[in-house]
Amino acid sequence: MQKFILVLFLLLALGTIPQSFSAVNVKKPNRIQLDSSLVVAKSFNQAALDKHRSDSDFQYGEKYQTALSWWDRFWKWFWNQFSSAVSDSTSSNLARNVSAIILAGLIIFLVIKFSGAGVLQLFTGKARVVPLAYAESLDNIHEIDFDPEIEKATQNRDYRLAVRMLYLKCLKKLSDAGFISWQIDKTNSAYISELVNHDRKQQFASLTRQFEFIWYGEFNIDQSVFTAIKQDFKDFNQGLS
Amino acid sequence: MDQEFTGQRTDLSQLSSAVEQIKKSLGSIIVGQTEMVELLIAGILADGHILIEGVPGIAKTLTAKLLAKTLSAKFSRIQFTPDIMPSDVLGTSIFNPRETSFEFKSGPIFGNIILVDEINRAPAKTQSALFEVMEERQVTMDSRTYKMDEPFIVLATQNPIEHEGTYRLPEAQLDRFLVKIEVKYPTLEEEINILTMQHSQTTREQLDRVVPVITGDEITSYRKQIRAFHVEPKLIEFVAKIIHESRTNKSLFLGASPRASIAIINVAKAIAAINGRDFITPDDIVKIAPAVLRHRIMLTAEKEMEGISPDDVVAQIIQKIEIPR
The missing domain is CATH 3.40.50.300 (P-loop containing nucleotide triphosphate hydrolases)
Structure with a gap:
């Protein structure tokens, strides 16, 4: 079998040799072909060129005036006024500098105003605390007539609501006296930390704890406990005036 | 007193x-x-x-x-x-x-x-x-x-x-x-x-x-106890408002999920337990909201470039919502 494969391989190899020789023999030298046809010079239509040259659509390199919008006219007028104010030979250097500073200040003010940011925010990067309108609050402590509400809740034996009203009244009194700054987003502990006087802070912290247990914790209280709590609030409020 | x-x-x-x-x-x-x-x-x-x-x-x-x-x-x-x-x-x-x-x-x-x-x-x-x-x-x-x-x-x-x-x-x-x-x-x-x-x-x-x-058994027992804590309905509404606001806030590309609102309540309950209470207060919610939300919200590209942090946005969101009292 191996001999047969060897013989077959030799026969195939011998068969390729004459082909490679013939490939060398058929190669012919290159021959250059001469082009003897007549050359006709082309010319452009001068009239068509002139027409295109006069067309404004093809005036790429030249500026052409268009009507200015009112916004562009305003700024043109503004910068003319500004440059004349700064370079006026009749005005003194001081006047020119002052007018430039006022103008720059005005521009900065307008930018800050329209961006809605505070001046401090530009330097600190902190968000400005926007005083919120009392009308946004669900319970506007400055509009509630507390005493009748407390009386009504007490008569209905709704002592939980009565304590809530007592606490809101206390916050109003603290706000009116300037001890705290009332904001709808402030928590009770924020108000406690705003109080500077140590005794007042302790008393208010205690009242806050009572309010939180009764209001958020829904602890039930009876009339005797409510009477004692009411007295605590009364004593605290009297100390504010 | x-x-x-x-x-x-x-x-x-x-x-x-x-x-x-x-x-x-x-x-x-x-x-x-x-x-x-x-x-x-x-x-x-x-x-x-x-x-x-x-x-x-x-x-x-x-x-x-x-x-x-x-x-x-x-x-x-x-x-x-x-x-x-x-x-x-x-x-x-x-x-x-x-x-x-x-x-x-x-x-x-x-x-x-x-x-x-x-x-x-x-x-x-x-x-x-x-x-x-x-x-x-x-x-x-x-x-x-x-x-x-x-x-x-x-x-x-x-x-x-x-x-x-x-x-x-x-x-x-x-x-x-x-x-x-x-x-x-x-x-x-x-x-x-x-x-x-x-x-x-x-x-x-x-x-x-x-x-x-x-x-481990004690942890499981405490968890069961905390789960039963009282939550005032107005505080649930407060949490829902915070989460809802996060979804419409212009500084955010991605707001918080309902899983986040559940998480706020649960963590607030745990904080209340640590402080010896069996009910939560707005202070608990405000305190833990940044830790629960900061990784769940995504800022817009503009806010990221401005250097605003998720905590800043959470603070702004809470500032808009009235503390229930």
Whole structure:
């Protein structure tokens, strides 16, 4: 079998040799072909060129005036006024500098105003605390007539609501006296930390704890406990005036 | 001035004692970082996973190891590397020639307290392997489901995304972490205290002194107790408003999910328990909202470029909403 494969391989190899020789023999030298046809010079239509040259659509390199919008006219007028104010030979250097500073200040003010940011925010990067309108609050402590509400809740034996009203009244009194700054987003502990006087802070912290247990914790209280709590609030409020 | 009515409806004495012991154990080695310690305990009591982020060298891993050591439960640690595979975490089925069947070899995720160190160094493929186990507390492999033992807590640490060799975790995975605690550098006084404490003994020596103070069963029991805490309806509305606002806020590309609102209530309850109350207050919600939301919301590209942080946006959102009183 191996001999047969060897013989077959030799026969195939011998068969390729004459082909490679013939490939060398058929190669012919290159021959250059001469082009003897007549050359006709082309010319452009001068009239068509002139027409295109006069067309404004093809005036790429030249500026052409268009009507200015009112916004562009305003700024043109503004910068003319500004440059004349700064370079006026009749005005003194001081006047020119002052007018430039006022103008720059005005521009900065307008930018800050329209961006809605505070001046401090530009330097600190902190968000400005926007005083919120009392009308946004669900319970506007400055509009509630507390005493009748407390009386009504007490008569209905709704002592939980009565304590809530007592606490809101206390916050109003603290706000009116300037001890705290009332904001709808402030928590009770924020108000406690705003109080500077140590005794007042302790008393208010205690009242806050009572309010939180009764209001958020829904602890039930009876009339005797409510009477004692009411007295605590009364004593605290009297100390504010 | 305090009236008698504030006596406890729920007996929290055991829980308070356990919390104090954990705080004492952590405080004996970790200097300062009181907020982090409180959030860690709250995360465990609220039945959630905790992500701790901070620059290298500020005791993230030490804190996690220490916390795990204070709890008497099965602890395992997985160091996430860029070439870690899901089977390295979950486990894999191996052919047993004697039995001529496949046998499941559980991975290190099968434990009670799992410390996943440098979690954001593994690619998304491996992160995705944690989705099921973190949310459903189970692993499904070869059509079989393996339940995790209670308690199951994943404590993960990571470097900030800007650091070399870190990947951003998928949003779906981030949402599975109850809180993300950002650990800051210590103050000058704290740094002095660290040096005073650390120069004479190694961290291993310090860790060896820590003993477990709470068992896994106790944690499960406290969790059940906390779940029954009272929540005033107006406070539920307050939380819902915060979450809803996060979805319409122009500074945010992605708002918080309903899972986030549930998380706020649960963590607030745990914080209330730590402070000896069986009800939550707006203060609790305002306090924990950044830790619950900061990893669940995504800023718009413009706000990111302006250098605004998620905490800034959360603060702005809360500022818009009236505190229920």
